[in-house]
Amino acid sequence: MIKKNIQRIIQYRMCLLKFQNLGFEKIFSYTLAQEIGVSPEQVRKDFSQFHLRGNKKAGYLIQDILDQINDLLHKEDIHKIIMVGLGNIGQALIKYKGFANRNMQLVAGFDIDPAKLKKTCRIPTFHSKEIPAVVKKENVRLGIIAVPEAAAQEACNTLIEAGIKGILNFAPVMLKTPPDVVVQNISVCGELEALVYVTEKDKQK
Amino acid sequence: MIKKNIQRIIQYRMCLLKFQNLGFEKIFSYTLAQEIGVSPEQVRKDFSQFHLRGNKKAGYLIQDILDQINDLLHKEDIHKIIMVGLGNIGQALIKYKGFANRNMQLVAGFDIDPAKLKKTCRIPTFHSKEIPAVVKKENVRLGIIAVPEAAAQEACNTLIEAGIKGILNFAPVMLKTPPDVVVQNISVCGELEALVYVTEKDKQK
DNA sequence: ATTAAATTGTTAATTTATAAACAAAAAGAT
DNA sequence: ATCTTTTTGTTTATAAATTAACAATTTAAT
Secondary structure (H helix, E strand, C coil): CCHHHHHHHHHHHHHHHHHHCCCEEEEEHHHHHHHCCHHHHHHHHHHHHHCCCCEEECEEEHHHHHHHHHCCCCCCEEEEEEEECCCCHHHHHHHHHCCCCCCEEEEEEEECCCHHHHHHCCCCCHHHHHHHHHHHHCCCCEEEEECHHHHHHHHHHHHHHHHHCCEECCCCCCCCCCCEEEEEEECHHHHHHHHHHHHHEEEEC | CCCCHHHHHHHHHHHHHEEEEECCEEEHHHHHHHHHHCCCCHHHHHHHCCCCEECCCEEEEEHHHHHHHHHHHHCCCCEEEEECCCCCHHHHHHCCCCCCCCEEEEEEEECCCCHHHHHHCCEEEEHHHHHHHHHHHHHCCCEEEEEHHHHHHHHHHHHHCCCCEEEEEEECCCCCCCCEEEECCHHHHHHHHHHHHHHHHHCCC
C-alpha cells in the first residue's frame, strides 16, 4: 500500500498552489495543517521526511517547496495514461479536463466492444488487442481499468504484459499483479458503505 | 479518518459473496487473505475485532459471516444518496447500475446550471436550491459532491445544513465540516500522482 | 481410543504512524 | 545589544496497525 505521507505531500501541493494563486509567497505549517485537516507537527514531520526545509520564524517559501515537491512527483514529465473500458466511468474520465494541469495525459482508450469505439472522442480509441502496440509506441507506464468486474483481471493481465507499471482500478475486485506492478483501487460503493458504517455508528451516540 | 479494519470488512464481504456465488459454503482465513492481498492473521484479527466467529478446523461459514457483516454495514436498509453536480462524474454515477445490489440508491441529482437539468435521466434532477426539501422529504443521510473545485465548499455547506451526515467528495479540496459530518475524498489525479511516485521509485532499483 | 494435522482465536511482539515536547534559530521589540 | 516571541525541525513518547506466536479445538486417520 502507498504510504500516507506521500499522499499528504500530494495534498500539500494542491494547497500550496491554491495559496500561491491567492498571492501568498510564504506559508506556515499551521496554515497548511488547518487546510488539510492535520496537525502542524504532522506537516513539519512530513516535510522533514522529504527534506523540505523552511525558515525559522518565517515559515515556508511556497515556490521553493513546490519546486521540490514537483521534483518528488516527477512533474517535469508529462505522464501518459491509457484506459481500458469505455463505459460510464471511462467516458467521464475521457471528458475530464483536469488531467492536463496536473501533468497527466490520457493518450488512448480501449474496449473490446466495437460499439463503444464508435463514439467520437477527445482521444483516440482502439480495440483492446491494440494495447501492447500503443503502450510500446507511446511508452506508457500507467493504466486505468474501468471495465466490468468480470473482465478486470484479464484487462489487468494485458496491461502487465504490455509493460504497464501502475494501475488505477475502478473494478470491484482485487487484481493479482507481480510485485513490480502497483495497483490503486477506487470503489465508490465501498466508500459509501464505509460512510454508512461511521455515520450510523455516530447516530447511536 | 475511517479505520482500515472496516474498509477490509467491506472487501471481505465482496469476496465472500463471490465465493458464495461460486457455490462454496465455507472458507478459510487463508483463502480470504490471498484474495484480498493480506495475511491470514489479519483476516482472523479483523474478524475477531468484529466478533465474527468461525469453526476450528472447519473455517468460516460464508452465509453466517455475511449475515453478520450485513448487520454491521446496515444492509437491512436501502441507503438513499443525493448527488450535487451533474457534470462528467455526476452523469457517470447516474448511469451506474451497481448501486442497487449494494443496497444503495441514488434518489436525486442537483445542479445550479439549468442546462444540466434538462438531460433525460434515470433519476429526478433539481436545482440545487431544492436540496433541503428533498433531503428532508426522502430522509437522506448521504451525499456525493461532484461539482467543480470552486463550488465544492458551498455545496458541502448546503448538504450539511440540510442534514446530510456522510459526504463522498470528488472535488480536489478538503471540505470543512463539523465533527458529526464525515467526508471521504476520491481524487483520481491524486491516486495517479501517487502511482507515478511509487512506480518511478521502483524504477530506480 | 489415540494420535496427528489443520485451523481458529487470542495474546504478545514488532513495526508504523501520529502526537507531544523541546531545543535552535530568526525576527522584532525594548 | 539583549530579551522576547514565533516558528521550524528533531527527538522522544504515545497510539495504532500489523505480524508473529501459540494455545485450544475440531476433524480425520491409524
